[in-house]
Amino acid sequence: MPVWGHLLYIAAIVYAALCAIFYFGQDFFFFRPERLPKWFVYQYPFPFTEVNFEMEDGGTVNALHFKVPNCKGVVFYIKGNSRSIKGWGKFAKDFVGKGYDFLILDYRGFGKSSGRRTESILYSDLQQVYKWLEDAYEGYPIVLYGRSLGSGLATRIASWNDPTMLILDCPYYSFLYHTNRYGFWMPMRWLLRYHIRTDQFIKKVNCPIHILHGRRDRLIPYAQSEKLKALRPEHIHLHPIEGAGHNNLPDFPEYHDILYDILHSEAANVQVRA
Secondary structure, three states: OOHHHHHHHHHHHHHHHHHHHHHHHHHHHHOEOOEOOOOOOOOOOOOEEEEEEEOOOOOEEEEEEEOOOOOOOEEEEEOOOEOOHHHHHHHHHHHHOOOOEEEEEOOOOOEOOEOOOOHHHHHHHHHHHHHHHHHHOOOOOEEEEEEOHHHHHHHHHHHHOOOOEEEEEOOOOOHHHHHHHHHOOOOHHHHOOOOOOHHHHHHHOOOOEEEEEEOOOOOOOHHHHHHHHHHOOOOEEEEEEOOOOOOOHHHOHHHHHHHHHHHOOHHHHOOOOO
């Protein structure tokens, strides 16, 4: 075999090995969980209760439920891909301060949540918790809020149900589209176990949709929100946050002004059909 043939053979083996590493290790690449012992005690300066949801397959989802007197409704906050609700719970202040109850959970393998995690299991767990909120808040607005990784998951749940509103914080066009930016040299369509097609789910959402996205977001570029808006330009409201990146939207007064207007708008209290 000529030298170039040996080189091609070696390159093919290396390429196949890299694809295999990505396929079997993608949970490690995409998720950065912080695990907590079952005895860990959450501490926050405002009232909350800890809730555990037992799933049919034996998995457990741990959540924090913050409540305010005479709430206007509840925000179901679906978080990003890192750490646990030990840290993410701090975002409750952005909503309880605006008169809304707030519920946030840890995905399986994060915090105190346990069990096998797949894309379909993520959807199933979130759907079960959403139904619990429907029963607990009958007659009250339910706002779905999806942050980063959680944006596609929140859009899927919104497409299955009738929330009052869907708010997406730095969303991706689809998980496949986003990962192709980095792994374009691999057959991502066949390697990915998480596709999360925000672009498809969003077409089936009937409630008002608001997108908040930093103009200087380098992790998930603002252009992906523009692509989402282009799918339903009359139905999706895009709110750019000038100067903001991916992880610092709450540092900007414009974010809180827009969020306040959204949560207290007439649309927040009225179901809208496309």
